[in-house]
Amino acid sequence: MNSLTTGAIIGAIGLVLFLTGMPIAFALGLTAIISILLFLDPDEFELFGKLLFDSTNDFGLLAIPLFVLMGNLFGGSAASRQLFAAGEAWLNRIRGGLGMSSVLACAVFAALTGSSPATAAAIGRVAVPEMQARGYSARVAAGAIAAGGTLGILIPPSVTLILYGIAAEVSIGQLFAAGIVPGILVTILFVVWIFIAVSAEARSSQREARAPVAAGQASAGPSDTGVQGGYVTPEYTWGERFRALLRTFPFLALIVAILGVLYAGIATPSEAAAVGVVLVFVLIALVYRQLKGRQFLRVLLETTNQSTMILLITAFSAVIATVLSFLSVPQELAMLVTELEVNRWLVMLVINILLLVMGLFLPPVSIIVMVTPVLLPLIVGLGFDPIWFGIIMTLNMEMGLITPPVGLNLYVLKGIAPDVPIKEILVGALPYVVVLAVGIVLLSVFPSLVTWLPGLLF
Amino acid sequence: GCGGGDGGGDAAASGDCESTTLRLSHQWPAATGEEGSDFRAELAQRFADKVAEQTDDQVEVKIFPNSSLVKSTEQYDAMQQGSVDLSVFPLDYASGRHPDFSITLMPAMVRNHEEAQAWQDAEIGKRLEKVMEENGSKVLTWVWNAGAVGTKGQPVVSPGDVKPGMTMRAAGSYVERMLEDAGAGISSLPSNEIYTAMQTGVLDAAVTSTGSFASYNLQEQVKSFTSPTENTFWFMFEPLIISTEAFDGLCKQQQDTLTSVGQELQDFAYSASEEDDQRVAKVFSDAGVEVVTMDDAAFDEWRQLARKQWNAFASSAPNGKELLDLAKQASGK
């Protein structure tokens, strides 16, 4: 049988097993077992346990639980509230300023955690009620947070970039550096879209200004409130603005410290994650006294849950990747596509569409670990930079986080704003899929946006 | 069938020759046939081509480069288990399971290619092949790799050049311990992180094969390079091997073909490794790196320091004492 046919059959088996609702990790494991029994010597089965162990026996993977732990420590602190308040104090004069400060707070929080749902949840819990109280429509509020949260995996640290780096054997430090400029670019694109969406809404509706209920609840305490363009807009003095900014200083300093540890040559990404955990712990538990023993225990247990989920998927994916490699599937795929001699950008377009389709149903972690080993020979063979592709893939994964039926960030929104109908969340979030696509096009036209910073640092 | 290792056994050796596919795994980028292509990958490719040619495609050797099948350090396990049949394998990687194999990466034991190549016909060579066969593998082509020292500062030529607190990355546990004795801090990083680690200053120096120095473009990072063209304390045995299980599964005629092809490539393996050292030294000096060599006096200092590790090996590995004595004999000391 042709390698690619075999590969397609294995893919079909996996799909059927996914749809039974089995945990993805074990569905992958069962796919591997069936494939070994069908297409390889039953002898190879002995390797099963060994491969599973070896795939987790990895220096780079160590960073994942530690960055997750760091993000969880932050998630329970006042960081999100203060970041959001500071953004709001400075942007209150601009149309859509509150929505913009939500996205900016997400971007900063993304620099403190490796996960997108964590970012959306941390900022969303503060920002969504506040936006709604100030007259933002549910769809604009929910969309800004669902999309803003996706920055969690683009702006370093990033769980998915770590997994990509290991699968593609490229430096995780370089990948992190490569995510910074695109992260800023996507943040700007999101802010621009909020301005457009809010302007359009303001024009089309003759909304009554709502009473300033709880307007100052989460913010830095505005000295006055007014109504502007249908929205409740608190006024801030310059003193209030600087105080709000000052309160975020410890968190900004931490970001700088962790990036410094990484790029000044003190530690590897995994070690930087551990240093980050300790710094965050010291800041939150000892300086802010916001962490009690029980909470810390809960953070540890939740980190265990998230880590075992991610790493078990990674481990079983590695077994599948090996089985496919035994069957020469990635090699044959690369050869076939290269021999077609079509324009490589056409291939890139097809790859992105495939990733987008997978992203409808699967979380980013599983897609990255399953697809990277298969696609990498092809990507390199076509002359694309694997670091650049890692960032393109991350933007694509961000789309998957906000597309139904399975979009982790949509679920987060449903969790933190139960009163908002899921339809409103969807309508608010879907334009950002287009915005992210624009981001992919921009990074394809100007690849130096990705490669410039890693080139400068390394 | 597939895999080649199953069934058959000795019976196959006398019976009819069947078509078979053997899997060869290695950790280097696929051979390109061009200048700068890793010679170990090139060796694997030539082996596969010649075997196909001489058996009229009856024996197909399928190459899995770049550790695409299993992790580089797990290749020996995979061979024992039957998933991989052949490998160009740094034997010391399996020393956790077979401590005797550490003799092939003993610090300051082999000083140059001449000494390394002498092993094959010396007593140590025979004994080593026997130890390997007892542990499930057979050498088809002998491959030795010389290692260099690259640093971000002053060159490391003798143990005294290791500054206290200098962070080094080496391969091989006995080499690492010797460098610790010289005052270095050891960082165990995967080889694909060496470049970044040097860039960020996590590493001050690295010891690895000259081929790896070039393929990871470390000339862009290091200021000095101690080329092994005169002496070096790091010599690693990375032979082309076949698992005894896979070998026994072949018929006599196929076995003879594999053995003879391995021997035909022997000269290539030796000379390519030597030429590689020259080539890489040139790449580094062309890039403006200070390229130095290690004179006999400096090498003797390393050897003095290494004796502690030699003795540790002799007392801990099953055949340690015997292998050590034979290795010393081969190097004439």
Add this chain to the structure above:
Amino acid sequence: MRLLKYLLSFRWANALSEVAGYLSGLALVMATVAMVHGVLSRYLFGQPTVWQTEVSIYLLIFVTFVGAAYGLKHHAHVGVDLLVGRLRVRNRLVVRIVTSLLVLLVVVAVIWTSFDTWWEAVEGDYRSPTALRAPLSVVYAILPLGMLLVAFQLMAFIVDGLRTLLSSRSETEHAALLGQGNAELASAIEVASSDMDTAVDAAGTAATPPAEPLPADERHGRS
């Protein structure tokens, strides 16, 4: 007889999974401390950092495989609920029982093959090929041990699911198996809400199953 019945109910596995979770949390702390110790001793004192990295990796492997039982109990292992979520409660439970049996099959396969690897390492006194020379008999035990705990937890789910299925219709929705969730987002919400004054109803996404089995000590009294 009562003891046998208790053993066969696999309820004790719930407590074992909790212990596995707490031990994994401890392993996370230990890995953090070991790595920071490594950074400090290398950067400040120029000491070698051979053991810190390697030990941390083993601790991480512990979190992955031993923590898996805790994750399973708390429905951390995300699945695609697209079709199953549309089924009626009773049918959904039947599907969950069947898929749990399939998962058990995978887990037994892992235990079987990894036990072999472990036993080889014990018999051969294998060591890691690093300067640490860590005994692989200890390291390789993590995978079969963790998967054994996962198998116990699965049995607890399956027995509980079958029992609810056979009992009255009204209890069906309380089967522990139906508490399907998604760890990443459920805990994201949970952690984010931990300092907030307002309690948020994260129903449908929370990791906690609708009817959490009673803690072990209370259960003794009941039976």
